[in-house]
Amino acid sequence: QVQLVESGGGLVQAGGSLRLSCAGSDLTFSRYTMGWFRQAPGKEREFVAVIMWIGGITKYVDSVKGRFTISRDNAKNTLYLQMDNLKPEDTAVYYCAASTKALLTIHYSEYDYWGQGTQVTVSS
Numbered sequence: 001q002v003q004l005v006e007s008g009g010g011l012v013q014a015g016g017s018l019r020l021s022c023a024g025s026d027l028t029f030s031r032y033t034m035g036w037f038r039q040a041p042g043k044e045r046e047f048v049a050v051i052m053w054i055g056g057i058t059k060y061v062d063s064v065k066g067r068f069t070i071s072r073d074n075a076k077n078t079l080y081l082q083m084d085n086l087k088p089e090d091t092a093v094y095y096c097a098a099s100t101k102a103l104l105t106i107h108y109s110e111y112d113y114w115g116q117g118t119q120v121t122v123s124s
Contacts, residue, residue: 002026002113006096009118016086016122022079022096022115030074033099036081037108038092038120047106048094049081059104064090086122093117 008020020036035050049060049070058070069082079096097111105111 002029002032002098004096004098004113004115006094006115006118009094009120011121011123012086014087014122014124017082017084018086018120020081020083020094020096020118020120022081024077024079024098026077029077029098031100032113033101033103033105034070034072034079035097035099035105035111036070036079036094037097038090038094039117040092043092045095045108046092047108050104050106051079052104053102057104059106061106083120086120088122088124090120091122092120094120 003025005023031053036048037045038048039045047061051058051070067085071080095117096115098113099111
């Protein structure tokens, strides 16, 4: 079973930055499509960003373009989300997820493995 563990969440003021990490524990990590999702209280889980297992092919939800950067270090089995110029509306629990499908999918139903989530709170 693939295990994913997020870290790096916390409280930050608007305009600040955070870097989330997602550590995997599987030798096939480099072959997974990896994504970040977020969920605010009472809201549906929302796609944030995704990165393919080959090259630097990425996709972002419009609301975070230019502010967030997704990256991965396959040698370390780790996924990252660099979040800059944070806004209060970014407040949510952030989840990393892995998909065995070689697609830049934004649908949560296409992801097979999930982390436990890490809380990000942005104050005004």
